[in-house]
Amino acid sequence: MQPALVVLGSGFHTPARDRLEVLADCAFIVDGTGRIADVIRPEDPRQQALAAWAEAQGVLHRLPADAWLIPGLVDLHVHAPQWPQLGKALDAPLEVWLQKYTFPLEARFADPDFAAEVYDDLVRSLLAQGTTTAMYFGSVHKRPNLILAEACLRHGQRALVGKVAMDDPATCPAFYRDADAATAIAETRAFIAELRAMQGEDPLVLPVITPRFIPSCTDDLLEGLGQLARETGCHVQTHASESDWAAGYVRDRLGCSDCTALDRFGLLTDRTVLAHANFIDGNDMALMAQRGAAVAHCPMSNAYFANAIFPVRRALEAGVEVGLGTDISGGFSPSILDGLRHALMTSRHLGRGADPTLPPEARGTGEAPLTAVEAFWLATAGGADALSLPVGRLAEGQCFDALVIRANLPGSGLRHFPGADRPEELFEKIVLTADRAAIGDIWVQGRKVR
Numbered sequence: 001m002q003p004a005l006v007v008l009g010s011g012f013h014t015p016a017r018d019r020l021e022v023l024a025d026c027a028f029i030v031d032g033t034g035r036i037a038d039v040i041r042p043e044d045p046r047q048q049a050l051a052a053w054a055e056a057q058g059v060l061h062r063l064p065a066d067a068w069l070i071p072g073l074v075d076l077h078v079h080a081p082q083w084p085q086l087g088k089a090l091d092a093p094l095e096v097w098l099q100k101y102t103f104p105l106e107a108r109f110a111d112p113d114f115a116a117e118v119y120d121d122l123v124r125s126l127l128a129q130g131t132t133t134a135m136y137f138g139s140v141h142k143r144p145n146l147i148l149a150e151a152c153l154r155h156g157q158r159a160l161v162g163k164v165a166m167d168d169p170a171t172c173p174a175f176y177r178d179a180d181a182a183t184a185i186a187e188t189r190a191f192i193a194e195l196r197a198m199q200g201e202d203p204l205v206l207p208v209i210t211p212r213f214i215p216s217c218t219d220d221l222l223e224g225l226g227q228l229a230r231e232t233g234c235h236v237q238t239h240a241s242e243s244d245w246a247a248g249y250v251r252d253r254l255g256c257s258d259c260t261a262l263d264r265f266g267l268l269t270d271r272t273v274l275a276h277a278n279f280i281d282g283n284d285m286a287l288m289a290q291r292g293a294a295v296a297h298c299p300m301s302n303a304y305f306a307n308a309i310f311p312v313r314r315a316l317e318a319g320v321e322v323g324l325g326t327d328i329s330g331g332f333s334p335s336i337l338d339g340l341r342h343a344l345m346t347s348r349h350l351g352r353g354a355d356p357t358l359p360p361e362a363r364g365t366g367e368a369p370l371t372a373v374e375a376f377w378l379a380t381a382g383g384a385d386a387l388s389l390p391v392g393r394l395a396e397g398q399c400f401d402a403l404v405i406r407a408n409l410p411g412s413g414l415r416h417f418p419g420a421d422r423p424e425e426l427f428e429k430i431v432l433t434a435d436r437a438a439i440g441d442i443w444v445q446g447r448k449v450r
């Protein structure tokens with residue numbers, strides 16, 4: 001095997017939820033398919049020869065001083081057509097926000113020129129934030145979602161893209177919905193085929209079956225999409241148990257929780273990602289763990305739309321797969337680094353409490369807050385596991401999706417004093433302070449995308 005790229009330097013990753021691995025002075029060997037062929041430690045005599053060879057071939061990338069390699073960030077929940085709305089319109093509850101702001105905006109993406117302009121900017125912006133894998137809700141119309149996929153391929157972002165399906169005239173406006181269940185299913189099927197036909201053997205962009213959420217979909221549509229998931233083996237994404245209103249709506253209509261209903265429709269699989277899931281109970285968690293379905297934890301938007309905190313510790317301990325989502329534009333930051341900090345903070349509020357008028361022992365649930373290692377894991381390996389994709393770790397066999405974090409750059413909060421920070425402390429600083437200004441080179445599948 002001739003390496004296509006050798007990156008020489010130090011890095012961090014979290015191969016397991018509770019385990020940080022410091023990869024000091026390693027050679028990361030990337031093969032011609034963009035996979036990590038080996039991680040060679042400094043004590044291994046092959047390292048020096050390999051570095052010399054790579055240098056002569058012009059494929060050596062030596063990390064600068066004060067720089068560390070980390071796995072690319074995984075964002076499990078982005079609404080691509082809400083990108084123009086980032087940072088505004090957060091003054092209404094979910095059911096009002098959808099009708100007042102969001103459906104009218106998403107309807108504008110029927111215009112392919114508008115879609116092309118917004119999606120090109122979105123993909124470039126998220127890559128620059130270190131998001132090497134993004135799971136996108138598109139809009140209802142088929143063609144603009146292919147334009148989004150084209151932007152991902154052009155800029156080299158690994159992505160999962162779904163044509164949103166929503167057909168219920170009782171909850172979806174006439175100007176923005178599928179004509180009926182049969183049309184929504186046929187358009188979803190055609191979208192999957194067209195996206196697959198755009199790429200070869202090892203596709204960077206995958207199609208996702210995307211019922212918006214149960215309240216926007218008729219039973220016929222959910223049934224048909226479940227059948228399509230079985231037929232095609234595609235990923236599935238939807239919203240579940242996000243707010244009191246949403247969870248209550250499903251209970252009133254179907255007499256059960258979102259998870260149970262989705263399972264009955266064949267939509268709860270090991271390739272399913274449920275956004276939010278704040279109000280899932282122990283039975284839902286057990287069902288999700290059994291099916292291998294995952295949660296996209298979106299702490300920022302939950303503060304606006306859920307009035308509740310997702311019990312991340314309970315879900316993880318019940319065996320549910322969990323990763324992070326920005327939920328653009330329900331969340332106001334495009335950065336998963338921000339997302340992981342919100343996950344850290346909200347888990348502290350849930351466990352330790354919030355209302356100062358209560359005695360300390362009655363203030364929180366008592367469950368342990370997330371640690372820095374766990375939050376980083378959620379943003380990388382946890383998200384990758386939720387998608388069953390070989391990314392999120394700097395290890396042999398994984399795709400080389402990675403970014404360089406640089407300390408002490410002007411304008412960045414990440415400051416490093418070599419004599420004062422042990423490697424584990426530096427990792428903690430990266431988790432809590434690395435920002436957009438600290439992000440250097442980025443690779444996806446071994447291709448330098450920034």
Ligand SMILES: [Zn+2]
Pocket residue numbers: 077079239275327330
């Ligand atoms: Zn959402």
